[in-house]
Amino acid sequence: MRIVIIKYNAGNIQSVLFALERLKIDAMVTDDVRDIQNADKVIFPGVGEANSAMLYLKERKLDKVITGLQQPVLGICLGMQLLCQYSEENATGCLGIFPLQVRRFPANAGERIKIPQIGWNNIYSLTSPLFKGIDENSYIYNVHSYYVEDSSYTIAKCRYGLEYASAIKKDNFYGLQFHTEKSSAPGERILKNFIGL
Amino acid sequence: MDIKDGRTVKGTNFVDLRDAGDPVELGALYAQQGADELVFLDITATIEKRKTLAELVRRIAKHVNIPFTVGGGVSSIEDVKVLLDNGADKISVNTAAFKHPQLINDLANEFGSQCIVLAIDAKKEDAGEWFVYLNGGRTKTNTICFDWAKHAVMLGAGEILLTSMDHDGTKQGFALDITKQLAGNLTVPIIASGGGGTMEHFKDVFLKAGADAALAASIFHFKELEIPELKRYLLKQNLPVRKS
Numbered sequence: 001m002r003i004v005i006i007k008y009n010a011g012n013i014q015s016v017l018f019a020l021e022r023l024k025i026d027a028m029v030t031d032d033v034r035d036i037q038n039a040d041k042v043i044f045p046g047v048g049e050a051n052s053a054m055l056y057l058k059e060r061k062l063d064k065v066i067t068g069l070q071q072p073v074l075g076i077c078l079g080m081q082l083l084c085q086y087s088e089e090n091a092t093g094c095l096g097i098f099p100l101q102v103r104r105f106p107a108n109a110g111e112r113i114k115i116p117q118i119g120w121n122n123i124y125s126l127t128s129p130l131f132k133g134i135d136e137n138s139y140i141y142n143v144h145s146y147y148v149e150d151s152s153y154t155i156a157k158c159r160y161g162l163e164y165a166s167a168i169k170k171d172n173f174y175g176l177q178f179h180t181e182k183s184s185a186p187g188e189r190i191l192k193n194f195i196g197l
Numbered sequence: 198m199d200i201k202d203g204r205t206v207k208g209t210n211f212v213d214l215r216d217a218g219d220p221v222e223l224g225a226l227y228a229q230q231g232a233d234e235l236v237f238l239d240i241t242a243t244i245e246k247r248k249t250l251a252e253l254v255r256r257i258a259k260h261v262n263i264p265f266t267v268g269g270g271v272s273s274i275e276d277v278k279v280l281l282d283n284g285a286d287k288i289s290v291n292t293a294a295f296k297h298p299q300l301i302n303d304l305a306n307e308f309g310s311q312c313i314v315l316a317i318d319a320k321k322e323d324a325g326e327w328f329v330y331l332n333g334g335r336t337k338t339n340t341i342c343f344d345w346a347k348h349a350v351m352l353g354a355g356e357i358l359l360t361s362m363d364h365d366g367t368k369q370g371f372a373l374d375i376t377k378q379l380a381g382n383l384t385v386p387i388i389a390s391g392g393g394g395t396m397e398h399f400k401d402v403f404l405k406a407g408a409d410a411a412l413a414a415s416i417f418h419f420k421e422l423e424i425p426e427l428k429r430y431l432l433k434q435n436l437p438v439r440k441s
Contacts, residue, residue, distance in 0.1 A: 014284045018259045049309060107384075114386055114409070116311040116355060120233055120439040139439040141264055143286070143311045182264045182286060184228065184441055 003027040003195065004039035006066070009056040010046035010078055012179065019181035023192055033065050041195060042069055045181075046078030047143070050102070051090035053078060067095050072197045073173050080168065080175030081146060089146050097173050098153055102146050105161055113161035116145040121158055123166045123178070128155035130167065130174060130193050138186040140166070140178040148177060198223060198414060200239045200269070203253060207415045209366030217418035221256045227417065228263045230424040231441040235261065236358065236388075236412060238289065238316070239269030240333055251283045258284020266314050266358075272300065274307050281308065289314040289358055292331040295338070295345065298352055305353025314388075315354035317342060319375060320362040327375045334362050343378055350383050357383065358412065361391040366415055368394025376406035388412050396422065396430040403436050 005016055007029045020027045027043070028035065036042060044066065046053060057063045066073070066083075075083045082094045087102035094102070105115045122137040140158075147164035150157065158166035158177070168175045174194065180187040198205045198220050205217040217223070224235050237257065239250050254267050267280050268289030277288045288308075294300045294315060304313045318334045319327045319342040327342035346357055359379055361372035371392045380387040386409035389402045393413035402408045416422040432438045 012286070014255075014282060015258060015286065018284055019262065021259065022262065047309065047312065114384055118311055118356060118386055119410070139441070143264075145309075145311065179264070179286075182262065184262050188262060 001041070001195070002035075002039045003041045003043065004036050005029045005043045005045060006036060006062065006079075007031040008046070008053060008060075008062065010048035010053050012045050012047040012077070012181065015179070016043055016045045016076065016181045019188060019191055020195075023188060023195075025192075025195055031060060031062065033061070036062075036065055037069070040071055041197070042066075042071060042073045043076065043194075044073060044079035044082070045076045046082065048078050049089060050078065050081060050087040050092040050094065050146075053082060054092050054094060057082075057095075063095055067097060070172060072194065074194050075173070075175040076181070077144060077177060077179060080177055081148060083168075083173055083175050084148055087146060098148075098151075098168055098170055098175070100151055100153065100165075100168070101149050103149060104146050117142045117160045121160060121178075123156045123158050125157045126155070128167070128169055128174075129197065130169070130190060131156060132193050133189050134186055134193075140180065140183040140187060142178045144177060148175070198235065198237050198418075200237055200250075200253065201241045203249060205418065206240070207366065207418055210362060217415075220253065221260050223418070224257050224265065225260045227424060228261045231428050231439070232263065232417075232424055233439055234263060234410070235265040236289070237265060237267050237269075239267070241269075251279050254280055254285050255283040268314070268316055272297075274303060277304055277308060281312065287312040287314050287356070289316040291316040291318070292336075294349065294354075295329065295331055295340075298348065301349055301352040301354050305355070310353045310355035310385075313354055314356045314358050315346070315349045316358040316360065317346060318360050318362055319372075321372070321375070327372075330362060342375060343382070346379050346383060350385050354385060356386045356388060358388045358390060360412075364392030365390070367392055368398075368416065368421075370394065370398040371402040371406065371408070371411065373401060373406040376402060376408050380407040380409065386410060394421075396427055399427060399431060400434050400436070403431070404434070 156167035272293030390412040
């Protein structure tokens with residue numbers, strides 16, 4: 001099985017690679033179009049800023065490559081947000097696979113919240129084989145200021161000031177807002193589930 | 198964990214260092230026991246040592262499945278890039294950021310506020326005011342801790358790691374007053390550090406001071422308190438605690 005992690009100007013790529021290593025899963029980090037297209041599974045991670053990430057992808061024509069993928073694709077954190085239509089982060093047009101908006105957490109959503117959300121939180125309403133073996137309300141690790149709105153694509157929810165989509169799915173595309181690669185045992189199980197899809 | 202020459206060390210009030218073991222082994226053990234995050238501060242960080250630190254970070258990232266912050270001598274975008282590329286989740290800045298506050302802004306723009314932690318070492322003076330200290334606590338400044346913290350948040354710091362030098366290593370409880378002032382008035386998470394000695398101390402820093410997180414070292418290193426026991430206790434106090 002060929003697992004590819006898309007290399008671009010965003011952080012946490014190394015962390016995803018190490019998490020896979022701990023699971024004894026080999027993966028290649030690459031921005032080579034052919035390698036990405038020929039992979040069995042594609043992971044699109046990311047910690048960073050939406051606009052500069054999109055510019056980088058477009059310059060290398062990786063935007064078209066990603067939207068054309070047929071195999072299972074897992075966007076993590078910024079990677080998930082970039083799979084959406086539009087991000088309020090520097091008014092960025094994204095890849096548009098999910099017709100969803102990425103919004104900034106409102107400073108006053110009823111509960112007093114600190115932005116970014118940095119830390120562990122629970123996921124619930126888990127409705128995908130991606131969460132096989134994962135208990136409702138399991139703890140996962142989040143680092144983000146922007147969130148994806150809840151919709152019919154939601155496969156896991158999370159609450160931080162408001163309820164938002166912690167995971168989404170459409171066809172072969174999956175997105176996780178949380179850092180599954182840093183989410184201890186549940187995170188490792190979710191990664192393993194994705195590889196097994 | 199304070200790191201010196203690749204080993205975990207721990208002192209009292211920032212001096213009298215004792216060896217506490219291999220940082221990678223300890224980190225993996227703490228992650229398995231239920232620690233929510235780890236912090237590694239290289240207290241001997243010099244330019245020559247920076248490569249060694251990057252290698253250590255890489256080893257930690259390979260073996261630890263929870264987030265960790267790395268700091269010590271970080272003074273440029275390039276320093277941060279190397280550490281993040283090797284698998285660190287967040288970087289803490291201290292002295293260099295105080296001397297050149299623009300660094301916080303530059304780092305936040307380049308990497309995002311979420312991975313920029315401002316570490317402040319503070320000490321209470323006779324008049325009751327907390328002041329910022331630099332260079333691992335060796336250099337006093339005339340800047341009030343709250344003022345610097347507030348300014349740093351405005352510049353883009355995403356979290357504040359507040360260490361009370363008066364409480365560090367004493368096991369007499371966290372500095373509740375300054376922690377409360379920061380946690381109550383700033384818009385970013387505050388990690389309280391220094392003084393955690395009993396389970397009640399942790400309860401107090403969360404309930405009385407409103408800390409977002411509490412950091413402890415010596416009590417865990419020297420097994421005076423085990424993380425699972427502490428978390429069970431905090432859960433019983435109805436504090437939100439991650440079950441692992």
